[in-house]
Amino acid sequence: MGGANFEEVQDEIRYAYDNTIFFKKHMDNAGLNPRDITEIGDLSRIPPTVKKDYRKGFPASVIASGYNLKSPHVMRFQSSGTEGDRLVSVVLSYDLARRQASCISVNSKFSSLWRPGLKLRTCRFAAPNCSDVECANPNSTMESRLLDDGTLVLPVYHDLLTTPERMVNMALDEIEEYDPHLLFVDPTHFAFLIRAMKKSGRFPHKKQGFCIMSGYTLCTQVARRQIKECYGEDVAFADMLGMSEMGYLGFECTEGKQHMNVEDYHLEFIKNGRPAEPGELAELVITTLGDELSPHIRYATGDMFRVSAEKCACGHPAPVVRAEGRVKNALWLRDDTVVTPRELDELIGPAEWIDMYQMNQTNDDEFSFSYLRNDAWTPQQEDELIGKFRETLKTNNITCTPTQYLPADRGGKFISCISSVAQRDEKRRQLSWV
Amino acid sequence: MGIAKCQGDFPVLDRLIDGQRITYLDSAATSLKPQAVIDAMSNYYSQNGVNIHRGKYYLSEEASDSFERVRYSVAQYLGAYGNEVVITKGTTESINLVAHGLNLQSDDVVVGFLDSHHAQLLPWRRFADLKLVELDSDGGINLDHYHELLELKPKVVVLTHCSNVTGNIAPIEEMAIAAKKACDAIVIVDAAQSIPHPHLRIDVSKIPVDFLAFSGHKMLGPTGVGCLYGKSERLNELRPLMLGGGMVDWVDVEGSQERKIPHRFEAGTPPIASTLGLGAALSYLSQISAEESRQHTEGLSEAIIQGAMERDYLQLLGPKTVKNRCAIGSLKIKGCEDLSDVARSLSDSYGIMCRTGHMCAQPVVDDQMDGEVLRISAYIYNTTDEIERFYLSLDELVTFLGLN
Numbered sequence: 001m002g003g004a005n006f007e008e009v010q011d012e013i014r015y016a017y018d019n020t021i022f023f024k025k026h027m028d029n030a031g032l033n034p035r036d037i038t039e040i041g042d043l044s045r046i047p048p049t050v051k052k053d054y055r056k057g058f059p060a061s062v063i064a065s066g067y068n069l070k071s072p073h074v075m076r077f078q079s080s081g082t083e084g085d086r087l088v089s090v091v092l093s094y095d096l097a098r099r100q101a102s103c104i105s106v107n108s109k110f111s112s113l114w115r116p117g118l119k120l121r122t123c124r125f126a127a128p129n130c131s132d133v134e135c136a137n138p139n140s141t142m143e144s145r146l147l148d149d150g151t152l153v154l155p156v157y158h159d160l161l162t163t164p165e166r167m168v169n170m171a172l173d174e175i176e177e178y179d180p181h182l183l184f185v186d187p188t189h190f191a192f193l194i195r196a197m198k199k200s201g202r203f204p205h206k207k208q209g210f211c212i213m214s215g216y217t218l219c220t221q222v223a224r225r226q227i228k229e230c231y232g233e234d235v236a237f238a239d240m241l242g243m244s245e246m247g248y249l250g251f252e253c254t255e256g257k258q259h260m261n262v263e264d265y266h267l268e269f270i271k272n273g274r275p276a277e278p279g280e281l282a283e284l285v286i287t288t289l290g291d292e293l294s295p296h297i298r299y300a301t302g303d304m305f306r307v308s309a310e311k312c313a314c315g316h317p318a319p320v321v322r323a324e325g326r327v328k329n330a331l332w333l334r335d336d337t338v339v340t341p342r343e344l345d346e347l348i349g350p351a352e353w354i355d356m357y358q359m360n361q362t363n364d365d366e367f368s369f370s371y372l373r374n375d376a377w378t379p380q381q382e383d384e385l386i387g388k389f390r391e392t393l394k395t396n397n398i399t400c401t402p403t404q405y406l407p408a409d410r411g412g413k414f415i416s417c418i419s420s421v422a423q424r425d426e427k428r429r430q431l432s433w434v
Numbered sequence: 435m436g437i438a439k440c441q442g443d444f445p446v447l448d449r450l451i452d453g454q455r456i457t458y459l460d461s462a463a464t465s466l467k468p469q470a471v472i473d474a475m476s477n478y479y480s481q482n483g484v485n486i487h488r489g490k491y492y493l494s495e496e497a498s499d500s501f502e503r504v505r506y507s508v509a510q511y512l513g514a515y516g517n518e519v520v521i522t523k524g525t526t527e528s529i530n531l532v533a534h535g536l537n538l539q540s541d542d543v544v545v546g547f548l549d550s551h552h553a554q555l556l557p558w559r560r561f562a563d564l565k566l567v568e569l570d571s572d573g574g575i576n577l578d579h580y581h582e583l584l585e586l587k588p589k590v591v592v593l594t595h596c597s598n599v600t601g602n603i604a605p606i607e608e609m610a611i612a613a614k615k616a617c618d619a620i621v622i623v624d625a626a627q628s629i630p631h632p633h634l635r636i637d638v639s640k641i642p643v644d645f646l647a648f649s650g651h652k653m654l655g656p657t658g659v660g661c662l663y664g665k666s667e668r669l670n671e672l673r674p675l676m677l678g679g680g681m682v683d684w685v686d687v688e689g690s691q692e693r694k695i696p697h698r699f700e701a702g703t704p705p706i707a708s709t710l711g712l713g714a715a716l717s718y719l720s721q722i723s724a725e726e727s728r729q730h731t732e733g734l735s736e737a738i739i740q741g742a743m744e745r746d747y748l749q750l751l752g753p754k755t756v757k758n759r760c761a762i763g764s765l766k767i768k769g770c771e772d773l774s775d776v777a778r779s780l781s782d783s784y785g786i787m788c789r790t791g792h793m794c795a796q797p798v799v800d801d802q803m804d805g806e807v808l809r810i811s812a813y814i815y816n817t818t819d820e821i822e823r824f825y826l827s828l829d830e831l832v833t834f835l836g837l838n
Contacts, residue, residue, distance in 0.1 A: 162517040405515045407506035
C-alpha cells in the first residue's frame, strides 16, 4: 500500500543500509544497493526480513549506528512470542507516540486521551511477559508495577485461569485506586477479569469517563461481548492492531472497521510473492518510515489480512483491512484451503453461552474445540455450532468439549485458535515468508 | 490409530530372545513404551538437553515451554487447572508428599484399603493411625466396613482406584462423596493402575477428590516421572517435602519466600526428558477412545478369568466379574509355594514375561492367598490369544514341573 510515500521508503532503505550492520549485509547478500530501488516495483527485489533476523541481530546489528540501549528516549520491549518465538525490540518513545496518535485518530471516541496537558494514566491487563515488571508475582506491589510512562501493569498469573481470587481483587482494587483514563487490555484476559469480578459480587469501578482499548491477541467476539455488556455504550471500546516490534499498526474506527496506519509505515499485502487483490488472503509486509533507531525494511509479519477496496462509512481515508490472525494459527483443511482464526471467530460469533474458547487443530483433519460455557448454554446451540464447524472445516472429525480450564501458553498469551499443522514448513511457506 | 494395530508402535515387541518373540504380561508393573515416547525423549537429548526455568537463552526457554505444555496437557486430561499439577517422580513420591505435608498427628485417623499398594499404606502408617477397609467374600471392597470406618471421622481417606493385585475398580465417586458427607475428609486417590486406561479417566472437576497421584511409566510413559494433582486450596496448605533451588522466589541470609503452587513442590532439576515422554504418552493415549479401551480391557479380563476358572489347579484372587476391573489376574498354583521356577520357565521357554511375589501389596496377598502369587497383567498391545497361550503354557509347565 504505497506509492505516495515512495521517497520516504527510499530514504528508509538508504538509512538502514548506511546505519545497520544487518540490513547492509542483507542487501549485499541479495546483490542489491539502495540505488537499485528506483521505483515502487523494485521493492519486491529486496528479500523480506523476518523476526529471526532481528532476534539474531539484536542489539548490535539492528540498532542504527549512533544509538544504544541507554540513548535518550529509547524504549525496550520484549515479546515472549506466541509459542516461544521471542524477540527483544526497541523503539524511540516519540516514534511510538506518533504511531499511536496516527492510529487512534481514526476513532473520535478516543480523542479525550489527547487533551492538551493530560498526564495519561493507563492500566494494563495482559500477559505478564508483555513488560519487564513482575506482575505475575503475587507479592508484587502497585509501586513496583508502575512504569515511567504512567502505565500501571495489573497483576495476573502467566496461566490466566489459575490467577487466584486474591490477585483478581488486587487488580480490581488497583483499577479503582488508579482511576485510569485508558484500560489497555488483552480482551481474553479482561473478559476473565470481568467474570471474576461478577462472581465475587463486585461492579465496574465506573461506566463512563474512560476508554478501553484491546490488543495483544485477536479480539474474539465472545470477549468483546462480555466487555461491552459489562461497561455499556458510554465507555469507548476499540481494538488496536499492533506488534511489539513497532507498536501501533492500526485501529478500529467508530464503524467497527480496522484502519491501517499508512502515515508511519509503508505497507504491502503479499500473496504468492505479488501484491494481493482486495479480498485476497495476504501476509502483511511492513517498512517503517523515519525510524532512526531500528528501521525495518520489508518486514514479513506472519500476520494475515484481507484488504477492503471500499471506503469506510466513518469517512476516514486510511485503508480498511480485516485482520485474519497469525499464519501459524491457520486451520488447514483436507483440500489444502485455509480457515483463518478470524473466520473461525465469525462462525462462533458473540455466542452468549460461551465465555472463552480454543480451537486446536491437532493433526491433518483433526480438530478439537474446547470452551468455557455459562448458564446460557443449551445443547441445541452447541449442536448448531458443531454443524457450522463441520460444514466450514469440511470434516466430521471435530471433538467439542466443555471444560473449566484452558491453558495459556507459557508466555501468558492465550491464543483462541491454534494449529500444529500450520507450523509445518510446507504449509507455512504457502502463506508467509516467516 | 487403534488398539488393534498398535503393536507395531512398540519396538521392544519386535525383539527376539533366543529366537522367540516376547509376550509381555507385566504391564501392571510398568508398560512398554511406544516409539513416539522414545522419540520425544531422544529428541530432547539430541536437540536440546538443557535445564528448564533457569535461563533466558533460547534452548532453556524452548525446553521450559515444552515442559510446561505437558503440565497443561495433564491438567486438561484430568479436568484440573494448570497450577494444580505437580510433576513428581511418580505415584510413590506424590503420596509421600501429601502424607508428609498435611501435618497429621499420630492419633489422626486415616482410612485406607487392604488391597492397596505399599506406597498407599506405609506413608500413612508413619504419620497417622491407619485403619484398613477389609475385602468382602468375593475379594472386592467391603463397602459396609468402609462406611463403618467413616464413623471414626477420619481426617484422610486414601482410595485406590484400581487394585494392582485384584484388578478391581473401586467406586471412587460414591466413596469420595461418602467421605465428604461423613466428615469432610481429605480424599486422596491412587490412580496408578487406572489412569493408563482411557475409559477410567477421572475428571476431578466432577468428583470431590482433593489429591490424585499417578506415574508416567504405567501409562506408556518413561520411568522417573509422575504427577500429583491437588486442588489449589489444598496445595496451598501443603508443606513441601523437598527444599532447594527452583521452589523459592527469594532467599536471603535469614529466610526465604516460597514460590506459588505448583512450583514450590518441585525443588531441584525435574525429570525433563521423562516429562516430555509423559506428554507424548498422553498424546498417544488420547488417540484411543474410551469405548475402544473398555471393550479391549473387558475382552482381556474375560480371557484371564475364564482361563483361571477352567483350571482346577489355579485360584484367582479377587472378583470374577469382567465389569469394573482391569486385565489383571493374580493366581495361586495350588500346592506350589515357590513360583520362581514357573516364572523363569514361562519366560525362557515360552517368551512370556509375568511377575511373581507379593506385588508390593503383601497384606492382601497373604490374607487372601496365603503366600506369593503369579500375576499376569495385560494392556493395549496384548491380545486374548496371548492370554490363552499363557494358560496353555502354564498347563504344560505345571505337568513337567511336577506341580499337577
